[in-house]
Amino acid sequence: MSKVVLSYSGGLDTTVAIFLLKERYGFDEVVTVTVDIGQPEEDVREAEERGKKYADKHYTIDAKREFVNALMQLIKANGEYEGYVLGTALARPIIAEKVVEVAKKENADAIAHGCTGKGNDQLRFENVFYQHGFKVVAPMRELNLTREWEIEYAKEKGIEIPVTKEKPYSIDENLWSRSIEGGKLEDPTFIPPEDVWEWTKNPKDAPDEPEIVKIDFEKGVPIALNDEEMDGLELIRRLNEIGGRHGVGRTDIIEDRVLGLKSRECYEHPAATILITAHRDLERLVLSRRELKFKRFVEEEWAELVYYGLTNDPLFDALNAFIDKTQERVNGWVKVKLFKGNVTPVARYSEYSLYKPELTSFDTTLVDQRFAEGFSRFHGLQGRIYREVMKRY
Ligand code: ARG
Numbered sequence: 001m002s003k004v005v006l007s008y009s010g011g012l013d014t015t016v017a018i019f020l021l022k023e024r025y026g027f028d029e030v031v032t033v034t035v036d037i038g039q040p041e042e043d044v045r046e047a048e049e050r051g052k053k054y055a056d057k058h059y060t061i062d063a064k065r066e067f068v069n070a071l072m073q074l075i076k077a078n079g080e081y082e083g084y085v086l087g088t089a090l091a092r093p094i095i096a097e098k099v100v101e102v103a104k105k106e107n108a109d110a111i112a113h114g115c116t117g118k119g120n121d122q123l124r125f126e127n128v129f130y131q132h133g134f135k136v137v138a139p140m141r142e143l144n145l146t147r148e149w150e151i152e153y154a155k156e157k158g159i160e161i162p163v164t165k166e167k168p169y170s171i172d173e174n175l176w177s178r179s180i181e182g183g184k185l186e187d188p189t190f191i192p193p194e195d196v197w198e199w200t201k202n203p204k205d206a207p208d209e210p211e212i213v214k215i216d217f218e219k220g221v222p223i224a225l226n227d228e229e230m231d232g233l234e235l236i237r238r239l240n241e242i243g244g245r246h247g248v249g250r251t252d253i254i255e256d257r258v259l260g261l262k263s264r265e266c267y268e269h270p271a272a273t274i275l276i277t278a279h280r281d282l283e284r285l286v287l288s289r290r291e292l293k294f295k296r297f298v299e300e301e302w303a304e305l306v307y308y309g310l311t312n313d314p315l316f317d318a319l320n321a322f323i324d325k326t327q328e329r330v331n332g333w334v335k336v337k338l339f340k341g342n343v344t345p346v347a348r349y350s351e352y353s354l355y356k357p358e359l360t361s362f363d364t365t366l367v368d369q370r371f372a373e374g375f376s377r378f379h380g381l382q383g384r385i386y387r388e389v390m391k392r393y
Contacts, residue, residue: 001028004137005103006055006112007095007125008032010047011171012161013114013140016150018054019157020139021112030112031057033102035095037067038175038233046162054159057106061098064175067091068232071176073320074306076220076327078276078283078299081307083253084265085272087177089307092121096128103134110135117141120258124309131312147182169196175236177269188264192252199240199268203247203341210339212346213242215278217334220327222275236271243270247341258308274343278334281345286329286352298322 004027008014014032021027032051036044044060051058070090079086103111111134115122122138129136139145147168154161170182180196194202216224225235243249249270255263283292302319305311332350336343358366 002110003027003029003031003106003108004110004112005031005033005099005106005108007099007114008034008047008051008055008058009114009172010034010043010050010162011114012147012150012154013116015050015054015159015161016145016154017112017114017139019153019159020143021137024139024143025137027110029056031055031059031102031106031108033059033061033099035098036060036062036064037091037094038064038236039173043173050160059102061102063094063098064233066094066097067175068236070094071236072221072232073323074176075222075275075279076323076330077302077319078280079303079306080276080299081303082255083251084255084267084307085177085251085269085276086303086306087174087267087269087272088172088179089120089124089309090176091174092124092309093128093311096125100128100132100134104132108134110137112137112139114140117144118257118259118261120307120309123258127309127312175233175240176272177267180266180268181263185264185266188254192266196266197250197268199244200250200270201245201247206245206247206340210337211242211246212335212337213239213274214333214335215275216332217279217282218331220279220283220323220330222279224333236275239271239274241270243274243338243343244268246270246338248338248343249273250341274336274338277343277345278336279330281334281336281348282330282332282350283326285332285348285355286350287326288354291326295323295326 004021006014006017006021018030018032021030032055034044034047034051048058048060074086074090081089099111111129113122113125115125115138122141126136151161151168168183169180169185172179178199184190185192185196214226215222222232222235223229225238249268249272251267251269253265255265257263287295298319301315302323305313305316310316329352331352332348334345335347337346358364
């Protein structure tokens, strides 16, 4: 008896995979695992129904807590790769760990996933599976399948799948972001039709009145929305709803995958855009010029490790230690204005603010301006000398 545990989203690739694992790989038993990371509840329910119907055994596992914790660290890191808010990337290792737990419990011979050989998700998943010593099976990659072929195959076998040839997008959705790729979107000259967007209103149809939202942070983590304290899960859900209504958080980018392939990606992520905009604004009030400058490099490395699925690298721990140190003072609040697809910080406060109006103001004499003269005499000195020297040649 050979048994395989399949990371199961309920979508086209993984549903077809259940059948291929038996038919082409000869596994006797397929166990599906759906991990809840805040995708729409009906998606989880549908995956569960389909898993129970087509696999020998099914597990649904709630990892929303773990995902929210990881997202709080992402906010501290202003996590973003080439303009992408990293929703899928951050979720993959968390899903993989849960799948491993089941595979151990079930004494499975292998772990399977539905990732293709062209994307990033295979790398993020397998890094975790190999870490735990599992054999990996990747039918989509190994059999070199196309989505067209899978749709045909499902039809032949009478497998019900949630994709049609007319709307053949590959969608990945969780609490943080919704990504839409494939189909006609693969042509970068093609403007995404309105029907690819589900979380966000077209900004032209958004309310004509701006809305101001207040977010409180403690140690860089959002803790309250409009003065109401709430946990991260609730806060992100509410902001997705509010931001979506204002058409906030749509992205259409050309992205560099780990393998070097470029791809055209559309994303929706209202809460991510609002929270990171607000968090960055508060940091500008609290962190020193040099901290801000250095943190930008740290953030870029951090985001790349997450994108590459390399969060097991010791560098990741070291970067997080730096980030946490800077966030000790990122307490306070920011008000942002949501209007027709835009998020604009309009007010901010922190007890750790390095901004002192009594020093900066045009209207005070606390700082004796005359002291600046000496500073100014040295400032730019080398440049002035250089210009003089060059005149001679
Ligand atoms: N390009 C994004 C990433 O690499 C999104 C991937 C979405 N995955 C998917 N199977 N549709 O994280």
